[in-house]
Amino acid sequence: MTHLYSSCTLCPRNCNVNRLTGETGFCGETAALRIGAAVIHRGEEPPLVGTGGSGTIFISGCNLGCAFCQNYQISQGEKERLGRTVTAEEFTKICKALRDKGAENINIVTGSHAIPTIAEGLAAAKNAGVQIPVLWNSSAYETTEALELLKDSVDIYLPDLKTLDSEIADKFFNAPDYPQTASSAILKMIETANTKEKVIIRHLILPGFLESSRTVLRWFAENAVGRAQLSLMTQYTPIPNRKRPMPNRFITEDEYEKVLGWLEEFGIEDGFCQELVTGSEWLPDFNKQNPFSSELSVPVWHFTSQT
Numbered sequence: 001m002t003h004l005y006s007s008c009t010l011c012p013r014n015c016n017v018n019r020l021t022g023e024t025g026f027c028g029e030t031a032a033l034r035i036g037a038a039v040i041h042r043g044e045e046p047p048l049v050g051t052g053g054s055g056t057i058f059i060s061g062c063n064l065g066c067a068f069c070q071n072y073q074i075s076q077g078e079k080e081r082l083g084r085t086v087t088a089e090e091f092t093k094i095c096k097a098l099r100d101k102g103a104e105n106i107n108i109v110t111g112s113h114a115i116p117t118i119a120e121g122l123a124a125a126k127n128a129g130v131q132i133p134v135l136w137n138s139s140a141y142e143t144t145e146a147l148e149l150l151k152d153s154v155d156i157y158l159p160d161l162k163t164l165d166s167e168i169a170d171k172f173f174n175a176p177d178y179p180q181t182a183s184s185a186i187l188k189m190i191e192t193a194n195t196k197e198k199v200i201i202r203h204l205i206l207p208g209f210l211e212s213s214r215t216v217l218r219w220f221a222e223n224a225v226g227r228a229q230l231s232l233m234t235q236y237t238p239i240p241n242r243k244r245p246m247p248n249r250f251i252t253e254d255e256y257e258k259v260l261g262w263l264e265e266f267g268i269e270d271g272f273c274q275e276l277v278t279g280s281e282w283l284p285d286f287n288k289q290n291p292f293s294s295e296l297s298v299p300v301w302h303f304t305s306q307t
C-alpha cells in the first residue's frame with residue numbers, strides 16, 4: 001500500500017507530493033511512520049478505559065492542524081514535530097508492550113496521514129498475537145477511500161466532529177471543506193461499524209462558538225441517533241505562547257449548561273458527557289516520558305526510547 005505515498009492524495013489536502021522520496025505535504029511527514037509516545041491512558045470514555053486503560057499510540061504529524069491542538073508538540077510545526085521513526089517491527093513491539101501492560105485496546109491517535117503504514121502495522125501486530133480491539137481516534141478529515149483501507153484493522157471508530165461551519169473550519173484548521181469531508185467520513189464509519197457501540201463521535205465545545213455545537217448536535221440527532229454514541233467534551237484549553245488565533249479562555253458553566261440542555265432538546269441520550277474542565281490538566285507535554293499526569297496515564301514508550 002505504500003505506493004499511495006508516491007503522489008500523495010491520501011487525504012483531502014491532495015498535496016501530490018512524493019513522500020517515498022522524502023517530500024512532505026501539509027501533514028509534514030514523509031512515508032516513514034513516526035510516533036511521539038505510547039501510554040496506558042485513563043482519560044478516554046469509560047468503556048474504552050475499562051480496568052486496564054487504553055493503549056494509546058500518538059502518531060507524529062497531522063493532516064488537519066487545529067490552531068488549538070493540545071498535542072501540537074507532536075502534530076504541528078514547520079520543522080520540529082516531536083517523534084521518532086519506527087520500523088514495522090518496532091510498531092508491533094509497541095503494540096505488544098501496551099497489551100502486556102494490560103491495555104484494553106490499541107488506540108491510534110491522529111494517524112490519518114499514515115493510514116497505509118498503520119493498516120499494515122496493525123495487521124502485523126495482530127498476526128503476532130495482539131488480539132485486543134483497535135480504536136481509530138481521528139479528526140475525521142479523511143476520505144472514504146482511505147477509510148476503506150482500515151476496515152479490516154479497526155474495531156471501534158472515535159472520530160471528532162469539530163464543527164459543521166465552514167468559516168470556523170477555515171479559521172481554525174485552514175480546511176473550509178472540513179464539514180462536508182468529516183460528515184461523509186463519519187457516515188462511512190457508521191456504515192462500516194454497523195453498531196452504535198463501535199462508533200463514538202466526539203465533539204469539543206469551543207468557547208464562544210455555541211451555535212457551532214448546536215449545529216453538530218442537530219446533525220447527530222438527524223444522522224446518528226441509534227447508530228453511534230456522542231461524546232461531549234469540555235476540555236478546550238487555550239494554548240499559551242502559540243501564534244495562531246484561537247479562543248483564549250475555557251468554556252463557562254453557563255455555556256456547558258446550555259449545550260447540555262440542547263442534548264435534551266434533540267433527544268440525544270446515548271453517550272458520554274465530560275465534566276466541566278476549567279484548568280490545564282489535560283494539556284500534555286510530550287517532552288516528558290509521561291506526557292500526562294500520573295493519574296491520567298502510565299508511560300510505555302517515548303520517542304527518546306531506544307527500542
Ligand code: SF4
Pocket residue numbers: 008009010011012013014015016017024025026027028029062063112113114
Ligand atoms: S496525507 Fe499529508 S501529504 Fe498526503 S495529501 Fe494529506 S496532508 Fe498531503
